[in-house]
Amino acid sequence: MRIRAILYLFGLLSLCISDTKAGILDTSLKNEYSWRKSDSTFALVKDGQIVWQLNFNKNQDKPYFHPLRVNGQDLTMERPADHGHHRGLWFAWRSINKINYWEEVHGRGVSEGRSKIIKVDIKPKKDFSVKINILLEYAPEGKKTILKENRVLLVSSPDQYGNYTIDWSLNFTSQDSPLLFDCAPTLKRGGSISGGYAGLGYRGASSIKDPVFRDSNGWANKENLTGYGENANWMDMTANLGSEERSKVGITIFDHPANPRHPSPWYIWYKAGQHVFFMPAILYNEPLSLAAHKRMELKYRTYIHSGDVEDRLLNQLFIQFKN
Known part of the structure; x- marks a missing residue:
């Protein structure tokens, strides 16, 4: 698995050399993949199984x-019973000017604060x-727009x-x-132990077993x-999804140095057998x-990988992303 990670690192580093070489697959592998799309989804498919799917209803x-x-292993969970607003891998503010854009109105599938999809290209x-x-x-429901976003997603081969x-x-x-972005306050801010979440969130599949969280500071937890709340350049979650070695998979989120408040505080919500969630939490310590x-840009990279990846390689991937 370490060899695989090294080979993938070399592939990513080549992006810095030539855009024309970015993510090119061997001819023998290209035939395994295809695109699948509908009015509200776009997916990459391999041998009839979805690799990833973007949903934009x-x-x-x-x-x-x-x-x-x-490698055929599921990493995400969509709208679980405990938190129906958790959507695999997604971005949402918690509150803007005291209006909730995170939790959803029961039975409607939307929040009090709407983040309406206008166009997808x-x-x-x-x-x-x-x-x-x-x-x-x-915008708050039924009111004029207070914030516009142009989101650009680049998914590699x-x-x-x-x-x-x-x-x-x-x-x-x-x-x-003017806008004030905020979240449910943490204990340090007079709130609860579960406060601090907002932004790019990841909710793990129910099949995930024995996850290990670790960050760029060398900290690790299982x-x-x-909560957590410590600052780091990146956080990784690697876990077992079966008994075989190739069943070990993970996801790393990198916080770009140009982001406000970099390195980001990180939020974790993990209980064995129940829920796996983490995110870079830009509002963890104070509102923004x-x-x-005025304009503001946030940049993140998510790395979906098989097997264990050493810290030193993730640090190199962070440098590559920074550059």
């Missing part, structure tokens, strides 16, 4: 990835990478081991009023945990203000 706001798979490439542009508008990356560029522009008619 305009009636339910908040575009999201589910399923995410590597998908440009797949022959090497089975893709560029996706999504325009969103944020899978390598020969099935590993791939999703790069997120989230470009926000406030409209006629015990039940809610954005004046009227």
Whole structure:
């Protein structure tokens, strides 16, 4: 598995050398893949099974990835019974000007604060990478738009081991009023142990066993945990999805150095046998203000991988992403 990670690292580093070489698959592997699309989904398929799928139903706001798979193993969960607003891998603010954009109104599939999908433009490439542009508008239900977002997603071709990356560029522009982004407060802010979440969230599949969370500081944890809040360049979750070695898979999220408050605090919500969730939590320690008619950009990379990946290789991937 370490050899696989090294080979994949070399593949990613080659992106810095030539865009024309980015993510190109061997001819023998190209024939295994195909695209599948509908009015509200776009997916990469291998041998009849979805590798990843972007969902963008305009009636339910908040575009999201589910399923995410590597080597046929499921990594994500969609709308679990305990938190029906959790959507695999997705981005959502918690509150803007005290309106909730995270939790959803029961039975409606949308929040009090709407993050409406206005337009989706998908440009797949022959090497089975893709560029996706999504325009969103944020507003309280029935009221005028307060925030616009141009979201650019770059999904790489899978390598020969099935590993791939999703790069997120989230470009926000406030409209006629100043905005205050906030979250449920943490214990340090007079709230609860579960406070601090907002942003790019990952909810793990129910089949995940014995996950290990670790970050760029060398910290690692496999015990039940809610909160955390320490700053790091990246966080990885690697887990077992079966008894065989190739059943070990993981996801790493990288926080770009250009982001506000980098390195990000990280939020974890994990209880063995019940739920696996983590995210870079930009609002963990304090709210974030954005004046009227101002712009803000957030950039993240998610790396979906098979097997264990050493810290030193993840640190190198972070440098590659930074550059």
